Amino acid sequence: xxxxxxxxxxxxxxxxxxxxxxxxxxxxxxxxxxxxxxxxxxxxxxxxxxxxxxxxxxxxxxxxxxxxxxxxxxxxxxxxxxxxxxxxxxxxxxxxxxxxxxxxxxxxxxxxxxxxxxxxxxxxxxxxxxxxxxxxxxxxxxxxxxxxx
Amino acid sequence: xxxxxxxxxxxxxxxxxxxxxxxxxxxxxxxxxxxxxxxxxxxxxxxxxxxxxxxxxxxxxxxxxxxxxxxxxxxxxxxxxxxxxxxxxxxxxxxxxxxxxxxxxxxxxxxxxxxxxxxxxxxxxxxxxxxxxxxxxxxxxxxxxxxxxxxxxxxxxxxxxxxxxxxxxxxxxxxxxxxxxxxxxxxxxxxxxxxxxxxxxxxxxxxxxxxxxxxxxxxxxxxxxxxxxxxxxxxxxxxxxxxxxxxxxxxxxxxx
Numbered sequence: 001x002x003x004x005x006x007x008x009x010x011x012x013x014x015x016x017x018x019x020x021x022x023x024x025x026x027x028x029x030x031x032x033x034x035x036x037x038x039x040x041x042x043x044x045x046x047x048x049x050x051x052x053x054x055x056x057x058x059x060x061x062x063x064x065x066x067x068x069x070x071x072x073x074x075x076x077x078x079x080x081x082x083x084x085x086x087x088x089x090x091x092x093x094x095x096x097x098x099x100x101x102x103x104x105x106x107x108x109x110x111x112x113x114x115x116x117x118x119x120x121x122x123x124x125x126x127x128x129x130x131x132x133x134x135x136x137x138x139x140x141x142x143x144x145x146x147x148x149x
Numbered sequence: 150x151x152x153x154x155x156x157x158x159x160x161x162x163x164x165x166x167x168x169x170x171x172x173x174x175x176x177x178x179x180x181x182x183x184x185x186x187x188x189x190x191x192x193x194x195x196x197x198x199x200x201x202x203x204x205x206x207x208x209x210x211x212x213x214x215x216x217x218x219x220x221x222x223x224x225x226x227x228x229x230x231x232x233x234x235x236x237x238x239x240x241x242x243x244x245x246x247x248x249x250x251x252x253x254x255x256x257x258x259x260x261x262x263x264x265x266x267x268x269x270x271x272x273x274x275x276x277x278x279x280x281x282x283x284x285x286x287x288x289x290x291x292x293x294x295x296x297x298x299x300x301x302x303x304x305x306x307x308x309x310x311x312x313x314x315x316x317x318x319x320x321x322x323x324x325x326x327x328x329x330x331x332x333x334x335x336x337x338x339x340x341x342x343x344x345x346x347x348x349x350x351x352x353x354x355x356x357x358x359x360x361x362x363x364x365x366x367x368x369x370x371x372x373x374x375x376x377x378x379x380x381x382x383x384x385x386x387x388x389x390x391x392x393x394x395x396x397x398x399x400x401x402x403x404x405x
Contacts, residue, residue, distance in 0.1 A: 028309065036187055037296030041306035048342035051222045052351045074357075081214050081355040085221050109212040109258040110357060116238050116261055116271035117210045121358070 053086040055079060061093075065142065072143040073122075082106070082141065107135040188283045188392070189297040192367060198300040200339055201366040201394040203376045204275050206401075208360035211236055211273035213255030215352035215361060219277075220256070222340060222351035229253050231326050233337040234277035234352050239403060241270040247403045274404050275361065277352070278303060278324040278337035279385060279393035286336075289319035295334065301366075301394060302341055307333045321389050339363070366394065 033039035058079040059066055069075055080086050083098040101107075104126055110117075113125045122144075130138070140146050191199050219234045220227065236255030240248040240263045248263060261271065280303050287295050287303060294310035297303050310333035317325045317334060328335035340350035344363065348354075353361045364373020373396075376382070380398035386405075387393075397404075 031293070034299060035189065035296055036293040038293070038306050038309055041296070041304065041309070042298055042341075044306075044308075045304055045338055045341045046345045050343055050346070050348065052218060052343075052354050054348050054354055076359065077357045078354050080218070081357050085218075105258070109214070110210055112258065112260075114211065114259060114261045114271075115265050115268050116240065116259065116273055118208060118358070120208075121210050 049087070051085040051087050052080050053090050057090055058086060069142050072145050074142065074144050102134055102136060104135055107139075107141075111135075185283045185288065187287045187297065189299060189301065191282065191301070192299065195367055197367060198365045199367040199394075200280065200301045200344065201364055201373050201396065202277070202280065202339070203362035203364065203373045203382065203396045204398070205360045205362070205376070205380070206272055206274055206397055206399040208358040209236070209273040209275055210358055210360075211238060211255060211259045212357060213258055214355045214357065215275060216254040217256045218351040218355040219337075222343075223338070225335070226329055228329075231329070231335075233324075233335070234275065237274045237276060239272055239274055239401070240268055241401070241403055242267050243269045245269075249405075270401070272399075272401070274397075274400075275352075276322065276324070277395065278320075278339070279322055279391065279395035280337075280339060281391035281393045283390065283392035285319040285321060285389070285391055286316035286325060289315040291315060298341075302339045302344075303336070304338050304341060305334050305336055307331060307335070310334050321386055321391065322393075 028038050028040075030039040031037065055066070055078045062079070066079070069077070079098075082101055086098055088096045089098050108126050110121060111123055113123045117123060135141075136148075138148050140148055213236050216232060216235045219225065219232070223233060225231055225233060232254045234254075235251055236259075237249055237251045238255075238259045238261070240250070240261065242248065242263060244267075250259070250262065252259070255273075259273070261268075263271075280301060282297060282301055284295075284297060284303050287297055291313060292309060292311055294306045295303065295316055296306070307328075312327060312332045312334065314327060314334070317327060320336075325334055325336045327333070340348075340352075343350055349363050350361075353363045362373050362376050364371035364376070366373060368374065376398070377396055382396035382398055383400040384393040384396060385400070
C-alpha cells in the first residue's frame with residue numbers, strides 16, 4: 001500500500017465518523033420518516049386547541065334557537081359567524097358569554113350597499129336608512145323577516 | 150501509429166462510448182428526471198383523504214368574517230398585513246382598468262370607492278393558501294421546515310424553521326408571511342387541528358353564504374367534488390404548474 005493511502009484512509013475514517021456522530025445529534029427525531037421533514041410536526045400541528053367550537057357544539061344546548069333560525073332567511077349561518085368563537089363559552093357556560101354584536105357596522109359588513117356584493121343578499125344604504133337607530137332595534141337577527149316593531 | 154492501430158483504438162472508443170451511453174439511457178428509464186423533488190402524490194387508495202378547497206366567487210359577499218375567524222382561531226397578530234386568508238375586492242371599470250382593494254384583509258368590511266356608473270363588474274375574491282401538491286414554497290425551503298402532509302396539506306414546522314423567508318418569496322400567491330412574534334414562516338394550515346378531528350376549518354365554519362367549501366378530493370361524495378362537478382372551476386395561475394388544490398368558481402381572468 002502506498003504511504004499516502006496509509007495516512008489518508010484513517011484520516012477519512014475519522015472524518016466520516018465525526019460527520020455521522022454530528023449528524024445523529026443534529027437531525028431531529030422522526031425527520032425523514034415520510035419525507036424531507038420532521039414527521040412529528042404533523043402531530044404537533046394537530047394538538048392545537050380549537051377556538052371556534054362549530055355549530056354542532058352550539059346545537060347541544062341551543063337547538064331550539066338553531067331550529068328557529070332554519071325557518072327564516074338566515075338559515076344555515078353558523079352561530080359563531082356573528083357571536084364569535086364559542087369554545088371558551090362551552091368550557092365555562094356561566095362566566096363567559098359569547099359576544100352579541102349590536103352596532104350598525106356589524107350588520108353592514110354583509111348588508112351595506114355595495115355593487116360588488118351578490119344581489120342575493122338584501123342591501124341597505126346605511127347612510128340613509130334610519131341613521132340614528134341600531135339594526136337590531138327593529139330587526140330580529142335570528143328571524144330577519146320578522147320585525148320587532 | 151499505423152492506420153490499422155488507429156482503426157483499432159477508434160473501434161475501442163466507439164464501443165466504450167456506446168456502452169456508457171446505453172447504460173445512461175437505461176438507468177434514466179428507472180428513475181426519470183423530475184424537477185419537482187418534494188411533491189406528495191395523491192393517494193391512490195380512495196379511502197385516504199386528499200384535502201382540497203373550493204371558493205364560489207358568486208356567493209362571496211365580502212363580509213370578511215373568514216379573515217377575522219382565521220386570525221382568532223390561529224392566534225395571528227391583529228395588526229394589518231398578516232393574513233392566512235383574506236378577501237380582495239376586484240372592481241373592473243368601464244374603461245377596462247382593474248382596481249383591487251383589500252383594506253385590513255376585509256376584516257372591517259368593504260366600501261366601494263368607485264362610483265357605480267363607472268363599474269363594469271365588481272366582485273370579491275377570497276384568498277388563502279392553495280395547498281399545492283407541487284408547492285414552490287416546499288421546494289424552496291432549505292431545511293425541510295415546510296412540507297406536504299400525506300393528505301395534501303402544506304404546513305410549516307415552526308420549531309424547525311430558520312426564518313430565512315425563501316418560501317415567502319417562492320409562493321406565487323402571496324400566502325406566506327413571517328410571524329412577527331415567533332419570527333418563523335407562517336401560513337394557512339387548513340386548520341389542521343380542526344379537520345383532523347372531523348371539524349371544518351374556521352373560515353368555512355363562519356362563512357354565512359357557504360362560499361367556501363372544504364372537502365376530500367378522493368371522496369366522490371364530498372361537498373367539494375359535488376361543487377366542482379356542478380361549476381366550471383379554475384385554479385389561480387395554472388401556467389405555473391403548482392398543482393393548486395384551491396378551486397374557484399366564476400374566476401375572472403383579471404384575478405391575479
